[in-house]
Each structure stands twice: as structure tokens, then as C-alpha cells.
Amino acid sequence: MPSSHPQDPDRKSWMSLLARAPADRLASLFPDPLPDHTLLRAPEIGSVMVQGRIGGTGAPFNLGEMTVTRCSLRLTDGTVGHAYVQGRDRTHALRAATMDALMQTDAAPALRPTLDTLAAEETARRTTRAAKAAATKVDFFTMVRGEDK
């Protein structure tokens, strides 16, 4: 399976983070103007069929689709960037593909803080929800029972 051997696990991680990032937040952290590029595939809205597994662990089945926008581009130095991002925001896909390309160049260190911010904000969102859920965890206690003599 190619999926288990990404050439660059770091690349998988930033592409995934960019796909999950809120589009408006990415736009504010990585604003226009974007560096010069040629579109290899203009941002294209489409769907991906999401699969589940029977019983959580068994055979796959088709659960339903989600909207996904993809984009591919080439920077002037020839570096190619790709993006597949959730939703229908073309600028989200364009920005993510640009970031993906730049992260493969010398510009990467300068962009790290942006990715770190997105990651930290995602962690904070998840932690907050998990903490609210944790507050609804049931503590059982057994009432004194009278029948045992």
C-alpha cells in the first residue's frame, strides 16, 4: 500500500493540517498576494465518497460523500504543490497548494510558525470539546442496599 509509505511523513502532516484548517483562519495567517505560480489544476470542487467499516473493524461500506476542493500548481522555481481540502472554498485549496509547494523550498522555515499556529489552534479546539465532554462523565455510586442480612 503506498499510503503507509509517504515519501515525507512531514509533508503528509502539513497537507493534512492545511486540509482541516478553517479557510478564513488560513487566509488571515497566509494572506494575499500569493507568490507567482502556474495552475496545473485550477481549484476544482468535487466530492469524495467516505467509507466506514461494518462493525467498526470489518468490511468497508460507502457511508456518504463529503465536499472536497482540490488544486495543483507550480511555483516559478518548478516546485509543485497539491491540495485536497474539505469544503467548497477555492481560495482554501489554492492557499493550501501554495503552502504545500513553499514548504518544499527554502521558504519552509519561515512558514513553520503558520503551521504551528494552525496546529495549536486545532489542538485547543479539540481539547476544549474533550474537556466539556469529560465534565459529563458519569460517576456511579451504589446506594445502600437493605436486602442483605
Place this chain on the structure above:
Amino acid sequence: MYVAVKGGERAIDNAHAFLAEERRGDPAIAVLTVPQIREQLRLAVNRVMAEGSLYDPDLAALAIKQARGDLIEAVFLIRAYRTTLPRHGFSSPVETAQMHMTRRISATFKDAPGGQILGPTFDYTHRLLDFRLAADGDVPPAPTAPATQGPVPHITGFLNRDGLIETADRDDTPPPDLTREPIELPADRALRLQAITRGDEGFILSLAYSTQRGYGRTHAFVGELRIGMVEVEMDIPELGFAICIGEVELTECETVNQFKGSKTEPPQFTRGYGLTFGQTERKAIAMSLVDRALRWKELGEDFTGAPAQDEEFVLMHADNVQATGFLEHIKLPHYVDFQSELELIRKLRAEAAAASQKEAAE
């Protein structure tokens, strides 16, 4: 025979203008925004995503607004939009064991590892109208507590250890897709689950209820119900590896059902499975009951003639867009069909009258 007729164009245009005005309602009342629907009518949005079979909360909220709150009409709009989208591919099967959970309960194991997490539930509310909601909108922030880190394993896994419950062994057979190929019967379990998860909640609920009342009884307990966000991964052809392309909220239900055993299987618990888009637990629970009822043949149980056991009955009537399309089309002009029926009735009446006259004369 179809006869083309023209007319009614002005009436139709004016009807649509009237519809738009009625949709808006009293202009003195603030207009409802799509983000308001998305955030504050989230369970309606979830239902439209589940039955529309397309995960996109903004689109579902827009569809609800356009449909004036008619959720089946909204599902129809989503299905129609979906057909315009190119298919970029299909995901790897989602790992529900890795879910970021907001709710997780078990009706069978009180002390399940990971605990009973109630989450944002209507359970244990008193179902009394809250008139405060008619007045103000501000609520205090929900309390928090330290959360345990890491994934929480499925509860059925604990039963599996003792061999008391059937396993769901990993299998990578590509599933059929009813959005590409029409349903063919007999359907395998993967196809049935796809049809049920996008099926009408009311229909699936009623079928599940019928099994509880004795029509194809399977005696289900909710082994586990979990709701939360799950990451979706897909193999990217340009890259040769998989990335996460987003995350979806899912509800997963596993039922634990009695099973007496068969010629090949020892007595053990069996399982029904439900997985739905969004926080849609009534649907997920109902789905798992109907899934289990439909497994009678595979498990060597008797067919009692119950509707929930009848694959054709369930699969061919679960889709509310198909159902409403066929049902509602009978209100559209059928003038020519009706004209021929009218002529037939007149002819039959004339023949009957002639026959009785002849009888009287004889």
C-alpha cells in the same frame, strides 16, 4: 401517449414569486441567515446531511432555508446538487476507534473503560417547554473537566476477548456503491448499510420499532453509542500516499443481540451496526436494529415474514427522495391518462346499461 401542451408559464412564474415571499415571511422579522441555521438548528442540518448523503453543513443549512424547513425537500436539493459534483475519489475506511468523542455511552457495561460520557444530549431532560429560550439567547459556558488522552477502544472488543460475541474481521473487499450502480438483490451487507444510512429516519425508526414489538425480534441492547469527529483520509494519486482531507462528525451504534447459535456457530451475542453523518443517534440506533434484522439468512434464523427482515421491502422503500418523487408526481398533470380512464369508465357503463336493458327486455 404523451401530448405536449403549453400554458401556465405566467402562473408558474407568479407561483414561484409567491413562494419566495412566503419563504421570507413577515419582513418586519429579521431574515434568517444560513450560519444561524447551521449553528442553531444543527440537528436538522445533520439529518439533511445524513439523508442527502453529502457532508457539508453550509450546504445543508442553505437547503433547509430554501426548503422553508421542509427537510425532505432539503434532502432532495442536496441530492440534486451532489449529482453536479465530480467524484475526486473515495476515502480510506474511517477509524471510529480514533474518534474525538463528545458522547459515548453503553447500556450493557456500566464500568466500560473510558467511562460513560453523556455529552450534549436530550436524555434526562424533562421535555418541558423552556420559555426562557423564547426570551434571551445567552447561555453560560459549559463546565469542563480534565479529559483522558488518546483513543477509547470499542466496547465490543472487551466481549470479543471471551469469544462471547461474533467478531467483525477486517476485510478489504471494495464495497458496491448504489450511487453508481442500481441496487441489485440480494444485496450484501455493505450495500444494505449504504442504503439504510441514507434512508429516511422516520422509515428506519419505524422498522426498528417494529422489530422491538416482535416483527422480526432480535432483542437488541445498545452495546455502545459514540458521537464525535473522525478524520477522513484518502490516497492521493498525485502523491502516492494518503493524507487527511478533513473531518466529519459521525454517530456510531453497535448493538449486542441474543443469538441461540446455529449449526456452525456456538451460542453467542451477535451485532448490529449503525453509522451515520452528524449527531443523529436515533437514526444510528435504528439503523443497527434494522441491519441486525436483515441478517437473518446469514445467521441461519427463521424468516418470519416481518417487514424488517424483508430486504426488498426495506431497501426499496427507505429512500425518501425516491418515495416522495413517486408519491408527489401523481399531483402533476395527468390529463391525458385521466381522459383515457374517463373514456373507459363511460364505455363500461354504457355496456353495463345496454346489458341490463337487454336483460329487462328478455
